[in-house]
Amino acid sequence: MIMANGFAAPGILPDILLRAAPTGVMALGATFVIATGGIDLSVGTGLSLAAVMTAFFLGGDFLNLPLALGLLLALLFGGLVGLANGLNISFLGLPPFIATLGMMLVARGLALVISDTRPMKIENPDFRVLSTTTTIPGIPNAAVIFIVLAIIAAVILNKTLLGRYALAIGSNEEATRLSGVNVKFWKTIVYVTAGIFMAAGAVLYAARTGVVQPAEGLGMELNVIAAVVIGGTSLAGGRANILGTLVGALLMQTLITGLQMMQVNQSWQFVVTGVIVLAAVFADNVRRNRARAI
Amino acid sequence: MIMANGFAAPGILPDILLRAAPTGVMALGATFVIATGGIDLSVGTGLSLAAVMTAFFLGGDFLNLPLALGLLLALLFGGLVGLANGLNISFLGLPPFIATLGMMLVARGLALVISDTRPMKIENPDFRVLSTTTTIPGIPNAAVIFIVLAIIAAVILNKTLLGRYALAIGSNEEATRLSGVNVKFWKTIVYVTAGIFMAAGAVLYAARTGVVQPAEGLGMELNVIAAVVIGGTSLAGGRANILGTLVGALLMQTLITGLQMMQVNQSWQFVVTGVIVLAAVFADNVRRNRARAI
Amino acid sequence: MSKLLELKNVSKTFPGVKALQGVNLDLMSGEVLGLCGENGAGKSTLMKILTGIYTPDPGAEIWLQGTQVEVHDVNHARSLGLSIIHQELNMVPDLTVAQNLYIGRPGSHRRGFINDAALNKRAGELFDRLGMHLDPKALIRDLSVARQQMVEIARALSYDSRILVMDEPTAALTVAETDALFGMIRDFVTPETGLIYISHRMPEIEEITDRVSVLRDGQYVGTVTTKEVEIREIISMMVGREVSGDARPRTEVTSDEVVLKVENLSTKKLLEDINFEVRHGEVLGFAGLMGAGRTELARCVFGADPRQSGTISVHGKEIAIRGASDAVRAGIGYLSEDRKTFGLLLDQDIKANTVMAAMRDFSIGGFVLDGKIRTVGTEYSELLKVKTPSVNQLLGKLSGGNQQKVVIAKWLVRNCDVLIFDEPTRGIDVGAKEEIYELIEQLSAQGKAIIVISSELPEVLRVAHRIAVMAQGRITGILDNADATQENIMELATVGKPRMEGSAA
Amino acid sequence: TSTPGGTPAPSETKPATSAPAESTPPAESTLPADGEIPKGDGTQTIYLVSKGFQHRFWQAVKEGAEQAGAEYGYKVEFVGPPSEKDVTIQLDQLETALATKPAAIGLAALDTAAATDVLDRISAANIPLVAFDSGVDSDAPITTVQTDNYAAAQEAAKHMAELIGNKGTVGLVCHDVTSQTGKQRCDGFQDWMKDNAPDVKLLEPLVAGSVDEATNAAKSLINSTPDISGVYGTNEAAATGAVQASIEVNKAGLQVVGFDSGEIQMSAIRDGKQAGAITQSPVKMGYETVTAAIKAINGMELPKIIDSGFAWYDKSNIDDPEIAANLYE
Numbered sequence A, B: 001m002i003m004a005n006g007f008a009a010p011g012i013l014p015d016i017l018l019r020a021a022p023t024g025v026m027a028l029g030a031t032f033v034i035a036t037g038g039i040d041l042s043v044g045t046g047l048s049l050a051a052v053m054t055a056f057f058l059g060g061d062f063l064n065l066p067l068a069l070g071l072l073l074a075l076l077f078g079g080l081v082g083l084a085n086g087l088n089i090s091f092l093g094l095p096p097f098i099a100t101l102g103m104m105l106v107a108r109g110l111a112l113v114i115s116d117t118r119p120m121k122i123e124n125p126d127f128r129v130l131s132t133t134t135t136i137p138g139i140p141n142a143a144v145i146f147i148v149l150a151i152i153a154a155v156i157l158n159k160t161l162l163g164r165y166a167l168a169i170g171s172n173e174e175a176t177r178l179s180g181v182n183v184k185f186w187k188t189i190v191y192v193t194a195g196i197f198m199a200a201g202a203v204l205y206a207a208r209t210g211v212v213q214p215a216e217g218l219g220m221e222l223n224v225i226a227a228v229v230i231g232g233t234s235l236a237g238g239r240a241n242i243l244g245t246l247v248g249a250l251l252m253q254t255l256i257t258g259l260q261m262m263q264v265n266q267s268w269q270f271v272v273t274g275v276i277v278l279a280a281v282f283a284d285n286v287r288r289n290r291a292r293a294i
Numbered sequence C: 001m002s003k004l005l006e007l008k009n010v011s012k013t014f015p016g017v018k019a020l021q022g023v024n025l026d027l028m029s030g031e032v033l034g035l036c037g038e039n040g041a042g043k044s045t046l047m048k049i050l051t052g053i054y055t056p057d058p059g060a061e062i063w064l065q066g067t068q069v070e071v072h073d074v075n076h077a078r079s080l081g082l083s084i085i086h087q088e089l090n091m092v093p094d095l096t097v098a099q100n101l102y103i104g105r106p107g108s109h110r111r112g113f114i115n116d117a118a119l120n121k122r123a124g125e126l127f128d129r130l131g132m133h134l135d136p137k138a139l140i141r142d143l144s145v146a147r148q149q150m151v152e153i154a155r156a157l158s159y160d161s162r163i164l165v166m167d168e169p170t171a172a173l174t175v176a177e178t179d180a181l182f183g184m185i186r187d188f189v190t191p192e193t194g195l196i197y198i199s200h201r202m203p204e205i206e207e208i209t210d211r212v213s214v215l216r217d218g219q220y221v222g223t224v225t226t227k228e229v230e231i232r233e234i235i236s237m238m239v240g241r242e243v244s245g246d247a248r249p250r251t252e253v254t255s256d257e258v259v260l261k262v263e264n265l266s267t268k269k270l271l272e273d274i275n276f277e278v279r280h281g282e283v284l285g286f287a288g289l290m291g292a293g294r295t296e297l298a299r300c301v302f303g304a305d306p307r308q309s310g311t312i313s314v315h316g317k318e319i320a321i322r323g324a325s326d327a328v329r330a331g332i333g334y335l336s337e338d339r340k341t342f343g344l345l346l347d348q349d350i351k352a353n354t355v356m357a358a359m360r361d362f363s364i365g366g367f368v369l370d371g372k373i374r375t376v377g378t379e380y381s382e383l384l385k386v387k388t389p390s391v392n393q394l395l396g397k398l399s400g401g402n403q404q405k406v407v408i409a410k411w412l413v414r415n416c417d418v419l420i421f422d423e424p425t426r427g428i429d430v431g432a433k434e435e436i437y438e439l440i441e442q443l444s445a446q447g448k449a450i451i452v453i454s455s456e457l458p459e460v461l462r463v464a465h466r467i468a469v470m471a472q473g474r475i476t477g478i479l480d481n482a483d484a485t486q487e488n489i490m491e492l493a494t495v496g497k498p499r500m501e502g503s504a505a
Numbered sequence D: 001t002s003t004p005g006g007t008p009a010p011s012e013t014k015p016a017t018s019a020p021a022e023s024t025p026p027a028e029s030t031l032p033a034d035g036e037i038p039k040g041d042g043t044q045t046i047y048l049v050s051k052g053f054q055h056r057f058w059q060a061v062k063e064g065a066e067q068a069g070a071e072y073g074y075k076v077e078f079v080g081p082p083s084e085k086d087v088t089i090q091l092d093q094l095e096t097a098l099a100t101k102p103a104a105i106g107l108a109a110l111d112t113a114a115a116t117d118v119l120d121r122i123s124a125a126n127i128p129l130v131a132f133d134s135g136v137d138s139d140a141p142i143t144t145v146q147t148d149n150y151a152a153a154q155e156a157a158k159h160m161a162e163l164i165g166n167k168g169t170v171g172l173v174c175h176d177v178t179s180q181t182g183k184q185r186c187d188g189f190q191d192w193m194k195d196n197a198p199d200v201k202l203l204e205p206l207v208a209g210s211v212d213e214a215t216n217a218a219k220s221l222i223n224s225t226p227d228i229s230g231v232y233g234t235n236e237a238a239a240t241g242a243v244q245a246s247i248e249v250n251k252a253g254l255q256v257v258g259f260d261s262g263e264i265q266m267s268a269i270r271d272g273k274q275a276g277a278i279t280q281s282p283v284k285m286g287y288e289t290v291t292a293a294i295k296a297i298n299g300m301e302l303p304k305i306i307d308s309g310f311a312w313y314d315k316s317n318i319d320d321p322e323i324a325a326n327l328y329e
């Protein structure tokens, strides 16, 4: 049945990658936050805000900056949102859930205020190239960018101080502090990193259609977190897995796309998705316990 | 300004209680879950599902059961949703975030399936009495029920094994297990309790208009959690405060109502709400640290 | 005397580790049986099998008074009359002392409703009976490790058990509390009961046990009657060699250069006007009773807790310490007394823990050097004889003593000028203890300034050139090693405090 | 495009100005007469991507569509994103629709500019496209079956002004200010008042997506504005909330004007607690969309716009068959 609907047709994986790219890229960043035992609820509306800012920097009706500068500013802006989260958490001592919940509301409002609740257009053809256009035959650029960012994230997590400290903080924050690590600083950096990845996700999102909807991101935060957790990163912190996050994001998207293609009734799609999310994480638990027992 | 707008008029507190009742009652139950260090994302769409079931039990077009029986079944059904969460968490070992995220999707779908995506009517006049009707002059029944449920929740939390074990599990699950407490069992009971409170919230919600919209609860889960956390219950578990949750729910609702009454532009309302949530929790932290230092 | 308990052919395999192989053990009624063995010998594992926490490999048999039983879980063990005080504290920090005492116990509630006033009253009566001074209403998280340990002991004694296991109960206790505990143990043992006592402190073994069983590398070595053998012999059964009992430091301080100087240090909570200095190559010991403030002093100097006034100078330069990272940057290392909470990343591996305080030396431009980390991790676990299949083992899977060694390794790798060791040999076996003393000696010979906080007087006398004694947040005297004896230290430690005071809240 | 105040006549048959030739499949030899709709064999699918599916309105559209499908022998697949904010999800659904190679696609675009890429590919695949509910900024759709939301909102404003005697303070509860529909229903109301009733003061619109939120929002408006004389809600949830709030506050003379239908609005209108509301013709919209698609599949000519219309209803005409057909409880 799936076959018949062209679901397994060649090019389906690139298509899934394309669809999953915005959420997936945000999930890469969120993996660091979750590795510290934190959580980031602001990525959903943060995506809207970052996309609105991208349109503000690049859109013909607005600043109309050169592409490279505009993209740089967009990423910087994402980092700034992350910085605000990081400072609220590290220095004001707010629990990550609350700090990022507050930011979720603030970002939602600001996106609407800045866009004046209107869709914003980015006509710049070079910008649009970042999404569906293919440079490598058969693979949309967004898919390539997603993979490249996943590799970068994996290197940061496994091979840099940032990754090590994120895991250490998630494992035992107090012990890490007493080892002389500047926990506040590194935690802040983790949220900044998540913010930058969020902005990268926002850029891919905006590039797909060239039109930014200021209210679309709300709710994406749960998909982002689900992708990370399905990928095997523990919400308790201390363990993280970028490849897992990539797989988690693709799994979620495949599921959604598959159900659409199989023309499952939409109400049932929610039920099926819910059950499969539960089953996937359960199967992963079982697999891991078995691996541990060997 | 607030005064001028009638915001401080007599009867404003009962009105806030009425408005906050569905979220607030769910937050009472969620306090137990959060006390164990868990989280329940399924309360939002779970409210829709429980409300749909309430309409199914009581509605004239459906089973049309006697009020008491229908209400009992509705609460039982809520308990069943909680039981499913509890079993998934305790026995399948799923992280609460994932287990309840899955349930969130399942409940959302089932609410649509059962209602056939149509609003469902509960004409039973005795049922409608549960919300805006006043028995004690000036105080809507929903407000009274909210307060009574808060008292019950406080007793359960502070005076019963359930509350004690919930706190102990949140504080140190391993030590609690080694003390001979059947952690799996009690954790399950905690989610069942949350499910029952969720159903009670759904009943109050449905009683207000007498018509159940099957797709409305989504997103309420964050308000519920915010109310609990603003109330001083720690997301890390081990510490909980029912009075705090009550205050947290009222604070959130007062904020929203206040901004509406002051005719703040909608987009800015989000920003202001976000900032005030951050400030409230920060102020609470400061206050508590000062109290500890004395 | 009849056999109260018999364990036959107990084996336990963890992934990559054979923790126990065919171990036999028996306990007579009316006796205290010592259980000795090096770190990682399998003592805790054996006791966890006995009390239903671990399931043994097939073939194991547990016999209670002549009937074979299978222990399913903690509650089942308890209903069989078996209870245990674990090596690691198992308290619920957010509950009160009384709530912890009675959690999970039948009779602690009436139809699900709990009467805290009644629990407090019962707890108070229990403490009176045991001669403990604890406030039933105090939150566990506000108690020092030692006080929490007392609560654990009280809890274990309050069960009407036939067999009680104590896994290193005195690791956090000082001499006075240990004596009190021994009194309780003697009261507990009747012709119907028996007690298994695990400790690395040989004098305690000598004092309290009737017989001693020894494990080595997960295997049963033998059992001796305590009165009939010298402690030396037990130790050689454990380690397979003799360990010397030299009691005093073998190095001398040659330099006058002051490395660490603390002046007029006070905190809001406890410390008052603390002044001391540690010289180049010197080991300064800190002795005192439980709650004297030694840990608080160390944490304060290290920047882990805020100070109210006072200055801290390293190499003559006053340093502004606002947090632990400032202290580490200034060259101060601190090994906490509570390794689980403050020292370890339990779900990270040995090598990651080993280099945690010195990550900057293991990275270039923000990128970590995994090869170097592995090499150094291996080097230090060999140096400290950490018992593990590989440096990739997670810390949570090591025995208590081996975990302690990894924390020590962390600060050795960091190579600080000032090292503060708070109870460095807590939970470490006698053989390894001596190795750590030698290590401290080597470090002081290299010119490091070292503070050793210890509740074991022989240990302080063994390693410290000078000994500062604290009582109630003040330094009541500083003795040269040559002038110090257990007696005069105790005298200073109890200045103005003739007996253990006990209001916790 | 539509005549406010009345249910417009079905498909005005203005000939399509530029039906893209390449997107029309080769004409069958037996071309049926104009207006007569050829029956399918029940194997082909018409895929409708709407703006939502959870709301009663879209369910009514779906019903109409399925009705037409059953009548003429076509399978109808009807999907929509969970909310009217989910442009990307809708886009994915459109892609999925394209991938299943249906006989025709119907689209109620949340954002027309966003969809251009896919629309091009739909044209390239020679699949006829019918827009419904709102227009698509492109030549791709062969025809558009739509309600003019802006005009409908103006109609609501006109009635509100009448009800309050062209002066007083009016509050707005808008269901959404980011979707095109939401905006038009808010803007049309505000603009008409500004232009035609200068003595009517409009309060800052509050946004509420659910009945519960709308009730609270409307209640806030009423409580904070002693001289308020009317409240307008822009969809079923917003209007229902406004009615519920006015019942809870029980303020004499307060006029509530709503949109769409639903149990609470209908009984409130019958009881006189609500003045009236605008209804669209969702069932008709669905039906017309599918029949237009069938005509397009068969290469028949279609007008550029098919107006599905809207109507004002109140106590006086709520039971007229023409109105009642479009109301749902």
Ligand SMILES: Nc1ncnc2c1ncn2[C@@H]1O[C@H](COP(=O)(O)OP(=O)(O)OP(=O)(O)O)[C@@H](O)[C@H]1O
Pocket: C014, C015, C017, C018, C019, C037, C038, C039, C040, C041, C042, C043, C044, C045, C046, C087, C387, C388, C396, C397, C398, C399, C400, C401, C402, C427, C429
């Ligand atoms: N959960 C576990 N998983 C894997 N290995 C374990 C686990 N628990 C203990 N071990 C291993 O089993 C062996 C015995 O450990 P055990 O804790 O019984 O030692 P011990 O004699 O109590 O030592 P110590 O005196 O240091 O407390 C050690 O090598 C330890 O690393």
Ligand SMILES: Nc1ncnc2c1ncn2[C@@H]1O[C@H](COP(=O)(O)OP(=O)(O)OP(=O)(O)O)[C@@H](O)[C@H]1O
Pocket: C142, C143, C144, C145, C146, C147, C172, C269, C270, C288, C289, C290, C291, C292, C293, C294, C295, C296, C297, C337, C455, C501, C502, C503, C504, C505
């Ligand atoms: N009687 C007591 N009961 C509970 N806590 C106490 C008591 N006396 C002191 N404390 C607390 O213990 C801490 C000081 O003890 P600290 O741990 O520094 O002492 P120590 O000399 O290191 O003893 P320990 O052997 O317990 O580590 C302070 O936080 C103090 O509030």
Ligand SMILES: [Mg+2]
Pocket: C043, C044, C045, C087, C167, C399, C400, C401
């Ligand atoms: Mg041990």
Ligand SMILES: [Mg+2]
Pocket: C294, C295, C296, C337, C422, C453
């Ligand atoms: Mg100490």
